[in-house]
Amino acid sequence: MKEILSGNEAIARGAYEAGVKVACAYPGTPSTEILETITRYPEVDASWATNEKVALEVGIGASFGGARALVTMKHVGVNVAADPLFTLSYTGVNGGLVLVTADDPELHSSQNEQDNRNYAKFAKVPMLEPSDSQECLDFTKLAFEISERYDTPVLLRTTTRISHSKSVVEIADRETGLPEPHLVKNPAKYVMLPGNARGRHLVIEERTVTLSKDACSMPINRLELRDTKIGVITAGVSYQYVREVLPEASVLKLGLVHPLPHQLIRDFAAQVDQLYVVEELDPFIEEQVKAMGLSVTGKEILSLCGELTPGRLRKGFGLPEVAQGAVETLPGRPPNMCPGCPHRGVFYTLNKLKAYVSGDIGCYTLGFMPPLSAMDTCICMGASIGMATGVTKVLPPEERKKVVAVIGDSTFLHTGVNGLMDMVYNKGAATVIILDNRITAMTGRQENPASGHTLMDDPSNAIDFPLLCQAIGVKHIRTINPLDLEECDRVIREEMERPETSVIITDKPCVLIKRDGVYTPGHVLEVAEETCTGCRACLKIGCPAIEWVPSSGKKGKAYIDPLLCNGCEVCRQLCKFSAITEAKNER
Amino acid sequence: MSDKITNILLVGVGGQGILLAAEILSETCMLAGFDVKKSEIHGMSQRGGSVVSHVRFGKQVFSPIVPEGEGDILFGFELMESYRWLSLLKPGATVVANDLCIPPPSVLMGQESYPPDLAQRIAQRFPDLILVDGQGLATEAGNARAANTVLLGAVSKRLHIAEQFWLESIERMVPKKALAVNLKAFEVGRGLA
Numbered sequence: 001m002k003e004i005l006s007g008n009e010a011i012a013r014g015a016y017e018a019g020v021k022v023a024c025a026y027p028g029t030p031s032t033e034i035l036e037t038i039t040r041y042p043e044v045d046a047s048w049a050t051n052e053k054v055a056l057e058v059g060i061g062a063s064f065g066g067a068r069a070l071v072t073m074k075h076v077g078v079n080v081a082a083d084p085l086f087t088l089s090y091t092g093v094n095g096g097l098v099l100v101t102a103d104d105p106e107l108h109s110s111q112n113e114q115d116n117r118n119y120a121k122f123a124k125v126p127m128l129e130p131s132d133s134q135e136c137l138d139f140t141k142l143a144f145e146i147s148e149r150y151d152t153p154v155l156l157r158t159t160t161r162i163s164h165s166k167s168v169v170e171i172a173d174r175e176t177g178l179p180e181p182h183l184v185k186n187p188a189k190y191v192m193l194p195g196n197a198r199g200r201h202l203v204i205e206e207r208t209v210t211l212s213k214d215a216c217s218m219p220i221n222r223l224e225l226r227d228t229k230i231g232v233i234t235a236g237v238s239y240q241y242v243r244e245v246l247p248e249a250s251v252l253k254l255g256l257v258h259p260l261p262h263q264l265i266r267d268f269a270a271q272v273d274q275l276y277v278v279e280e281l282d283p284f285i286e287e288q289v290k291a292m293g294l295s296v297t298g299k300e301i302l303s304l305c306g307e308l309t310p311g312r313l314r315k316g317f318g319l320p321e322v323a324q325g326a327v328e329t330l331p332g333r334p335p336n337m338c339p340g341c342p343h344r345g346v347f348y349t350l351n352k353l354k355a356y357v358s359g360d361i362g363c364y365t366l367g368f369m370p371p372l373s374a375m376d377t378c379i380c381m382g383a384s385i386g387m388a389t390g391v392t393k394v395l396p397p398e399e400r401k402k403v404v405a406v407i408g409d410s411t412f413l414h415t416g417v418n419g420l421m422d423m424v425y426n427k428g429a430a431t432v433i434i435l436d437n438r439i440t441a442m443t444g445r446q447e448n449p450a451s452g453h454t455l456m457d458d459p460s461n462a463i464d465f466p467l468l469c470q471a472i473g474v475k476h477i478r479t480i481n482p483l484d485l486e487e488c489d490r491v492i493r494e495e496m497e498r499p500e501t502s503v504i505i506t507d508k509p510c511v512l513i514k515r516d517g518v519y520t521p522g523h524v525l526e527v528a529e530e531t532c533t534g535c536r537a538c539l540k541i542g543c544p545a546i547e548w549v550p551s552s553g554k555k556g557k558a559y560i561d562p563l564l565c566n567g568c569e570v571c572r573q574l575c576k577f578s579a580i581t582e583a584k585n586e587r
Numbered sequence: 588m589s590d591k592i593t594n595i596l597l598v599g600v601g602g603q604g605i606l607l608a609a610e611i612l613s614e615t616c617m618l619a620g621f622d623v624k625k626s627e628i629h630g631m632s633q634r635g636g637s638v639v640s641h642v643r644f645g646k647q648v649f650s651p652i653v654p655e656g657e658g659d660i661l662f663g664f665e666l667m668e669s670y671r672w673l674s675l676l677k678p679g680a681t682v683v684a685n686d687l688c689i690p691p692p693s694v695l696m697g698q699e700s701y702p703p704d705l706a707q708r709i710a711q712r713f714p715d716l717i718l719v720d721g722q723g724l725a726t727e728a729g730n731a732r733a734a735n736t737v738l739l740g741a742v743s744k745r746l747h748i749a750e751q752f753w754l755e756s757i758e759r760m761v762p763k764k765a766l767a768v769n770l771k772a773f774e775v776g777r778g779l780a
Contacts, residue, residue, distance in 0.1 A: 004610075004617050004625070108628045132624070132651075165626040165651035166610075168617055243649040310654035322656035327674050330667060331699045333600065333691040335634035366634070371696060539696045544635055547690055548697030556697065 220255025231272025522567025740776020
């Protein structure tokens, strides 16, 4: 049967067909939809872990127990999961284990564009790289076979254009007859003390050599001989661009990008006049081909930065550029916090108090954008609190008070909580604001340990933030309504003055939560035209529902779009002339 | 089947339902027996950012994104976004544009103004412009929310795919309670082009 599936949906389908029993992940663009799709298959135990390291550890446990396990994350998530990954390479697996790394060249929704193919080489783990949705499905199944045949975890690398592109896929039934999980004791293989690990290191070096030889005859490493003037080694989505732009060129299409099939590459190089490597980001394949002593062109003509496009490839190969009608500069359209978002009032206040905001990863990172403009640093998941500790260690006392860490509920539980333990234990002094909106919002509203539900929508324990902070040793814990500007101002100001760690927890849900009873919009507001003086105070919160109408009145007036307004009343508190009132006609 | 690939760009503002329209379009192409690829960027799409979805169909499609300057049809849900993405089109391309202006943040805050006369400026460069009052026509069909389906109907007339495949994919992708309105909106759109 044929279906149109995204790369992410096809990976989920492939895992299901491969008989996977456990799937675990932390959400992250562009990987999130893999686990969301897997919930369609009740045979698979699917869950959101608190972070990527825990997700991989859950997968390792399932594998050691004898089941096939899928673990998925975005590229920077592998940094968090790297610790177990590197040693899992040594132990190998019992049931097959596949780790999906979804990379994001061009940083469509990420803080860096690291090339995770380097992890395959670094951790000495094979890596497959599909170039369309059919290959996502096929390679996922193959990855489980390779994992078990070679006793190794397998990395499956996608990029945004693979994860989020849809193409036609042939689907099949779920594999049956896999061994049933049961306890297996084999401490020499699974307890990585130095004495055991030394022996395992020899095993994995041999594994890489064997895989490199076997890769020469794997059908996923495919020789396509056409005109032999130009020969291109490529993989992933780059293969599609090569076929689009250089339809006559000969191609060595790699499905396994680590370890490389050395003999196959030599044979290909011998058959073509000029050898190229076409790959996004790092010269990962190119450097290895050069180390083999072959003459090859790669990053001389293609950028180390950003993703490839057919046009960028044409340019690299010196082909005539397709004429494009440039459009003059238009007003930009950056993303914005939603109307009624509970973060808006907090960032408005932080801006007003001239705080030095140690930021973190989530929707609230948009607090950086004007007019809120209240974020000073943002590095990675959970970093806000540790960095706040560090900066307060070096600042003079008056400036120290300005330091405020902001972090969302899910990010706090991901890796922020460790930072808070450190801040309290080591007597740091900063204000920490936990922006608890009851959901992992940025990636599309995933449940987390504080939301009270699991990925499968089962009710579960919801972590109590005040109790948790109390247990960590925080002496000053306050909960505020972030939509009340007076309360925000008063409480944040007081806690910033305090020369000790304090935690402020905001207590309003994300406006996009659909679950009954969690979020209820307020009464739609309107601007009384006759009262509005055009002072623009309400524009300072950057709400998408408030529009400046220059033609209204003498100098312009504000207008509230009743279809967008969620009635949060933050703007109403800013209006000194009481011009913002409840709309007469409720929508 | 010829080797010709048809390149379509669907552009607009996050939250306008562009992704669903692109789904219906791709499903239709598959049902009609074409190879099809669709590509877009998620993540920011819900938060009012600029959104562009690429749909390509034909005998065999390689790149999931439309090569720069090779777009055949631009399917615009918002006027300024339609104008912004004209750069991806080839000369003589068709533009089906919704006559709707959604001000971006800088315009909402009164720092910039929404560019004037966009429909005329599009028509100057791409005379094959079909300007559609999506919201108005959808309201006449029974629900303003079916504006995208009106536009889809207008686009469908330029694509030489039998109507049955369009109807089949709309029936598959649109929730049952909204189906009748959407089928009507689709017919209204087909009458425009």
